[in-house]
Amino acid sequence: MDYQFRDIEKRWQKFWAENQTFKVDNSSAKPKYYVLDMFPYPSGAGLHVGHPLGYIASDIFARYKRLKGFNVLHPMGYDSFGLPAEQYAIQTGQHPAITTETNINRYREQLDNLGFSFDWSREVRTSDPEYYKWTQWIFMQLFNSWYNLESDKAESTDELIRRFENSGTKDLKAVCDDDVRTFSAEEWKGLPDSEKQSELLKYRLTYLRESTVNWCPALGTVLANDEVKDGYSERGGYPVEQKKMMQWSMRITAYADRLLQGLDGIDWPDPLKEMQRNWIGKSVGALVKFPLNSGNAIEVFTTRVDTIYGTTFLVLAPEHEYVTGLTTPEQEKEILDYIDQTKKKTELDRMADTKTVSGAFTGSYAKHPITNEPIPIWIADYVLAGYGTGAVMAVPSGDQRDWLFATKFGLPIVAISDGQTNLDKEADPTKEGTYINSGIINGLNYKEATTTLIAKLEELGAGKAKVNYRLRDAIFGRQRYWGEPVPVYFKEGLPYLIDREDLPLVLPEVDKYLPTESGEPPLGRAENWKYKNELEYELSTMPGWAGSSWYWYRYMASQDDRKQDTFAPAEAIAYWKDVDLYIGGSEHATGHLLYSRFWNKFLKDLGHVVEEEPFKKLINQGMIQGRSNFVYRIIDEEGRGTNKFVSNGLKSQYTTSALHVDVNIVMNEILDLEKFKAFRPEFANAEFILENGKYICGVEVEKMSKSKFNVVSPDDIIERFGADTLRMYEMFLGPLEQSKPWNTNGIEGVFKFLRKFWKLFHDDEFNFNVSDEEPSKAEFKALHKIIRKVEEDIERFSFNTSVSSFMICVNELTDLKCNKRKILQELVVVLAPYAPHITEELWSLLGNSAGKLSVAAYPQFNPEYLVENEFSYPVSVNGKTRMNLNISLSLSQAEVEELILANEDLKKYLDGKTTKKIIFVKGKIINLVV
């Protein structure tokens, strides 16, 4: 029979499901390998052809590793809490759980059609109470932990309380809020319980605090920094403003340094690591206090404490809390005007306008901490309230922004190093040279000066070394419905954890998915929803990233394991350890991938998991963009659309308007006219101006979306060509990491390849016909070339080149008319990860036991079949290739040279010149230098 892909694929998908072919055990004599995909949010639109790209790659890799003798964990699940289902619920009143369930079923069907080797018995859904029970449990662990800087890890708050009881805050080194109190053991013991609790909250790794947050009025919720892009919400694109609110936060800053350190040891793409480094934004410097007459001091952060003698003014952010107190009556109008002016600027204005220098003088002075000289205090919007201390010491000779400011306002610019040049034109931040005009550091170099100054400032009590991070603690509450309830209740205004036995705290039913009339989050609508029937629960839910920050551990728990009272049994974690290969998009660089590393480190500190980093190797698959097709409708003189359409190549002769046309009725830019008339019935009688008898469409790359008619569904492709073709074609498109527009042109090449492959096993009448004869040398060579090539390609994730190589191999075997079992059976195994259905079918036709292909042994590469004793050398003269010569590979350089110089054909290229030198690289090239 001809290659009946529809029948073959359905049959094997059913077989795998019924036999649980890909179910994996938590113990095995084989080495483990964990291949993970970033799990999808099940959106209502279903999968388009771009989504499975990464899944196909990971599935090929997982199947390959199985053949290579690994026990492979390859699971899939759904990140099923999130905004779209809730927005839909607001519009329609339908419970998000129902929408989510429908979408998941649709996703599952589409994924199944692609023939993935997932172990579905381990599926997770973040919105399932049996799953989010453990998300809540982790939240409780964070609540009950603090970060001990001495041991450099998280520890239980019980331990902290014990310390307070024994020695108060003496010698305590902890990551905590700025406003913690110092107290003795006695003082601690004397505190009322409520004050103890409110003090402890300042140390907890998840805490409630009044802070400035990103508030999105349209979504009615706060957002984390990574959910805001250019002042708009990432989801929906609504404006975001700053607002002070009481909010749950995660003390991720405690892990800033470990998050940075950990990047060095993991195999991730460099751009992604760089993004995380920038996001964490570590800068090493010093905190310096400039005393005020009032007895207070202005604290600044600087990375260049060595330039302190060059400080000629201080600049505060307009929002700085001291501004009002420092403004003198004479300057009051100017300052108020300036603050007013900056307030009017939106975030976007401020970003766009970085050229204009502006500011205002407060009229007050601070004292230089070392020289005691008066330093004028200015305000300017180039200093940001949210970074460092919101104040800087301005050193115009060393910092370009300070230089511009000083030049504009006529403030002095003092050189501080003999290495500085051109100070009349610009600042010179050099660290070369020795210091001048710099008191105690005159004559010293950069390193000496820094050490000396820090020691001096510490002695004076005026400063200390300090590492500053750009990373902020992550806001953890969302004023939304469709998320995990926070397992917290309130008593006298203070938060307390619910009992562990009460987990999961199930999301209550509400009448509407909107805030209450008094502005409370939707959970405020739940009736009779009280802890122990009397105490208020927290009404915020957790953000989208909560459930995805630990999900890879839940996959380690088998269905049986999930009956136990743990998120994953210790033995399972000890066996699977971490993810060996993680494939997903780079858009999660500063969100999911950072939070996951944070929670992983935290769970490691508490001894629940074994590895410091969760994802050993990570690959970002490229985004598949849409590729839109257009038809051109001719516009008449009155500007109205006519019933005529002109082909792309002739459109310049007319006035036209471009209309999107469904890409699925266009092949190689040629429009199927009959299908077009069916697609747009109002143009059923349209006339078409053709070129060469064809209507050629225009092309543009855009985002894939329904409104642009450029969505290509995997279901349609599978119906026409089969899943094996789709899998191989997606790989064939180009390097995995590269973004590219989807283009179905060319898929037939892959389909033809699979048919050709099928034909190797069949005679002209399509009878199965495989011979047991001994293969020829050429046949062995073709096979072993592909064995080696595919192995090399998979190891370096170059899937597109292996598809080409398969084509070459099958072309060669077709030319050789090879139908030898010894060759074909091994080829079936090598191709199996890419095209699992057709290979399963042929594997069983070859008489092997059904379904065992996925654990067959990967063929052993034998280099002997590739040994050549002759090579056709390109012979070039002065680097220009002139001819090819077959020469035995056993000859020495001297023998080859002799042969070359004796060659008559070559003489005409030498043009009578003498050969100066012969370059001979064995098996590569011969080059004559004349």
Place this chain on the structure above:
RNA sequence: GCUCGGAUGGUGGAACUGGUAGACACGCAGGACUUAAAAUCCUGUUCGCCCUAAAGCGAGUGCGGGUUCGAUUCCCGCUCCGAGUACCA
């Protein structure tokens, strides 16, 4: 501005540590089979010049330089495209 990535035929792309640039596939052109179409198969296909053809000559991997016997690959300078990020003190 800074950081990172990229630029190769009509198209997607290949060339892994410097060694025959354009593999593989699409498209296109021509041909075979067929009453015809579809399917399949065969031939050609970087560009330019010369040419009935065979063959030959020249240019060629964004641009300009450099290193080298030899550069798509390494170095320096630039242009354009994409991503991230931003008065970060």
